[in-house]
Amino acid sequence: MNTILKKKKLSDNVFQYTVAAPLIARERKPGQFVIVQVDTDFGERIPLTIADADPEAGTITLIFQVVGKTTHHLASLEEGEKVQNLLGPLGKPTHIEKVGTVVCVGGGIGVAPLYPIAQGFKEAGNKVIIIIGARNRELMIFEQEMRAIADELVVCTDDGSYGRKGFVTEPLAEQAKKAPKPDLAVAIGPPIMMKNCAETTRPFGVHTLVSLNTIMVDGTGMCGGCRVTVGGQTRFVCVDGPEFDGHLVDFDNMILRLGAYRSFEKTAHECRLESIARDMDGGTGK
Ligand code: FES
Numbered sequence: 001m002n003t004i005l006k007k008k009k010l011s012d013n014v015f016q017y018t019v020a021a022p023l024i025a026r027e028r029k030p031g032q033f034v035i036v037q038v039d040t041d042f043g044e045r046i047p048l049t050i051a052d053a054d055p056e057a058g059t060i061t062l063i064f065q066v067v068g069k070t071t072h073h074l075a076s077l078e079e080g081e082k083v084q085n086l087l088g089p090l091g092k093p094t095h096i097e098k099v100g101t102v103v104c105v106g107g108g109i110g111v112a113p114l115y116p117i118a119q120g121f122k123e124a125g126n127k128v129i130i131i132i133g134a135r136n137r138e139l140m141i142f143e144q145e146m147r148a149i150a151d152e153l154v155v156c157t158d159d160g161s162y163g164r165k166g167f168v169t170e171p172l173a174e175q176a177k178k179a180p181k182p183d184l185a186v187a188i189g190p191p192i193m194m195k196n197c198a199e200t201t202r203p204f205g206v207h208t209l210v211s212l213n214t215i216m217v218d219g220t221g222m223c224g225g226c227r228v229t230v231g232g233q234t235r236f237v238c239v240d241g242p243e244f245d246g247h248l249v250d251f252d253n254m255i256l257r258l259g260a261y262r263s264f265e266k267t268a269h270e271c272r273l274e275s276i277a278r279d280m281d282g283g284t285g286k
Contacts, residue, residue: 024060
């Protein structure tokens with residue numbers, strides 16, 4: 001259990017792991033996530049969305065971007081090695097039903113968690129329009145998988161190196177303006193992108209779901225680390241989410257809280273690199 005069976009580098013700092021986790025593979029539903037602890041009982045716990053699962057093979061697919069100490073450590077593991085703890089599936093599954101036309105919008109690494117959700121809406125009989133974006137061509141992930149299920153696929157890059165030049169909000173606005181308007185939008189990506197998607201659909205009254213990616217510790221609603229404000233109420237992403245009505249989420253508060261941990265993350269990452277360097281030179285400091 002928890003063994004990395006396959007490791008694939010999707011782009012410069014994005015990795016895809018196929019991990020042996022039979023129970024999670026059997027139970028997981030689109031929209032749910034796991035909490036991963038890479039080493040020791042005192043290591044940081046990070047939430048990662050389950051991008052795919054194979055119940056028969058007993059495996060789940062995790063995709064992550066290297067951004068700090070823990071993801072850097074996770075990326076250093078090789079096939080055959082294990083992650084210490086894998087807790088899940090956690091969070092409420094996406095409510096999937098036939099609604100008509102669903103516009104699925106993914107930005108950066110957010111395209112990975114969007115995949116099972118788009119797949120679910122397609123299987124439920126919806127028309128699924130998918131818009132995916134990345135900073136540049138090298139960072140684009142899951143394009144072929146999305147193309148295979150989309151009724152319409154729009155690809156955007158910020159720098160114009162592939163597909164349309166510009167942000168995902170532009171094709172989203174075009175879809176939102178159509179008559180009849182889409183019945184639902186789902187946006188997953190960096191907080192600022194989800195905020196802008198919600199602001200894009202708001203004037204058109206297109207119900208918009210977002211999947212929040214906050215700091216998490218226990219994943220059971222006990223620590224409060226993942227709290228967000230939704231419709232003026234405090235909500236815990238791990239148990240009440242991760243999906244919420246994007247028009248009700250206080251993104252500015254969430255972005256502020258995420259920023260508060262950045263300096264700690266940087267220090268922890270630097271300490272780990274120093275410790276690796278010490279181990280490599282045998283502690284001589286040379
Ligand atoms: S992670 Fe602790 S309350 Fe959600």
